[in-house]
Amino acid sequence: MEDKKAREILEHYKYEQNQLIHILQDIQTEYRYLPRETLSFVSRELKIPLSRVYSVGNFYNAFSLKPKGRHLISVCLGTACHVRGGKRISEEIERVLNVKSGGTTPDQEYTLETVNCVGACALGPVIVVDGKYHGQMTSAKAKKLLSAMKDSGGNGKNGKNKKS
Ligand code: FES
Structure with missing residues (x-):
């Protein structure tokens, strides 16, 4: 699924795989959590295995895989x-x-x-x-x-x- 905001973030970081943490930080700021569909989108676009995207998302406390309040x-x-x-x-x-x-x-x-x-x-x-x-x-x-x-x-x- 196309994700316009995630697309803009990826473009900002020129689709560089080594920018994954910054990309996830920006997605977290945008959505206040890391939506599952967005992580799949990032995985496809960066050609990084979804398991690796999740492992980064799980590793840092600053990231949340559950929606957060305003x-x-x-x-x-x-x-x-x-x-x-x-x-x-x-x-x-x-x-x-x-x-x-x-x-x-x-x-x-x-x-x-x-x-x-x-x-x-x-x-x-x-x-x-x-x-x-x-x-x-x-x-x-x-x-x-x-x-x-x-x-x-x-x-x-x-x-x-x-x-x-
Ligand atoms: S215990 Fe250090 S700020 Fe609360």
Whole structure:
């Protein structure tokens, strides 16, 4: 099946097999995951075995073979965040969004995941929303943040930017 967006990405990388990781990164950015049909298309166009395309897709954590929501919420459960209540925060978010960690809400708005240390332990507990770090998190603050996101359809702009 022709995939116009994937075609543009392949053209950008001049169909070079050694650009496979970059190609998959761009596809992931475009679709927020790696659709099965697109991977088959890439495999055919680059003349790379599908098994190899999948093995790259499976190897890197940044890639997802399952659809993700418009907003990605990552709750840190690394040691520093865990001991400061990270688990309670993740449970609160699960409750508010009615989705289990690792899952996506049925409206495809939110994907919730837990991660191990995002490198900002001093700010813990930390959650990362669409790439923005929110430190000294509490269940109440998480609830407020989600409610602000739902109200604005935004991405929690009030949080701190990337760790410094
Ligand atoms: S353990 Fe959460 S940022 Fe390091």
